[in-house]
Amino acid sequence: KSLKTSKEMTETYDFLFKFLVIGSAGSGKSCLLHQFIENKFKQDSSHTIGVEFGSRVVMVAGKTVKLQIWDTAGQERFRSVTRSYYRGAAGALLVYDITSRETYNALTNWLTDARTLASPNIVIILCGNKKDLEADREVTFLEAARFAQENELMFLETSALTGENVEEAFLKCGRTILNKIESGELDPERMGSGIQYGDTTVRQLRQSPQAGSAQGRDQCNC
Numbered sequence: 001k002s003l004k005t006s007k008e009m010t011e012t013y014d015f016l017f018k019f020l021v022i023g024s025a026g027s028g029k030s031c032l033l034h035q036f037i038e039n040k041f042k043q044d045s046s047h048t049i050g051v052e053f054g055s056r057v058v059m060v061a062g063k064t065v066k067l068q069i070w071d072t073a074g075q076e077r078f079r080s081v082t083r084s085y086y087r088g089a090a091g092a093l094l095v096y097d098i099t100s101r102e103t104y105n106a107l108t109n110w111l112t113d114a115r116t117l118a119s120p121n122i123v124i125i126l127c128g129n130k131k132d133l134e135a136d137r138e139v140t141f142l143e144a145a146r147f148a149q150e151n152e153l154m155f156l157e158t159s160a161l162t163g164e165n166v167e168e169a170f171l172k173c174g175r176t177i178l179n180k181i182e183s184g185e186l187d188p189e190r191m192g193s194g195i196q197y198g199d200t201t202v203r204q205l206r207q208s209p210q211a212g213s214a215q216g217r218d219q220c221n222c
């Protein structure tokens, strides 16, 4: 069995999950995405205008998953634009800044948006970012953990600066989605599930005797 090249790895995957990164302006959403994709801290990050985009293929519980990630602007004036990107997201990172109670207080609003505009089944991980700025902390780990529990969110404190827990946040969210697919709680075939089968699955389907239905999916890989 030959080793796959990295190019092949990025082109073949079992699933594609659409992810959102949401939360107040300045909480570090773009830096988290950059750290996850590029493995480094994004210096001089400016406010996101509308929506930015990134993707990375990861291994989750033995499956190859392409995460297609939409990084939204936190500023209120872009809210109507960003909201239009929520539809059909399977997962989300809901980000606040542990040094800013204001960003923490806004979480309920972001959560309502995610559950009403994306999907009630959206899998969300709460990220208390800027974990490296312990001296400036305004939100304790415990109160955020309680908030997460009350609202059925997973929770991690992260640092886009040091990279701590950044990959974990994306992977944890991905793993939960995969578990829900396997348990039947999430149906990838449902419209707007935010989940697509990748080329690998399509190829396997095509090799099976009832190949017809896989064709359409292969052509529409958007």
Ligand SMILES: Nc1nc2c(ncn2[C@@H]2O[C@H](COP(=O)(O)OP(=O)(O)OP(=O)(O)O)[C@@H](O)[C@H]2O)c(=O)[nH]1
Pocket: 023, 024, 025, 026, 027, 028, 029, 030, 031, 032, 042, 043, 044, 045, 046, 047, 048, 049, 072, 073, 074, 075, 129, 130, 131, 132, 133, 158, 159, 160, 161, 162
């Ligand atoms: N110390 C520290 N600073 C961070 C961290 N993450 C982001 N920052 C800084 O916080 C500021 C805002 O980061 P962004 O990633 O641009 O914030 P954003 O949430 O994308 O902001 P909008 O695009 O306006 O919604 C920048 O000055 C970053 O350098 C972190 O983990 N630690």
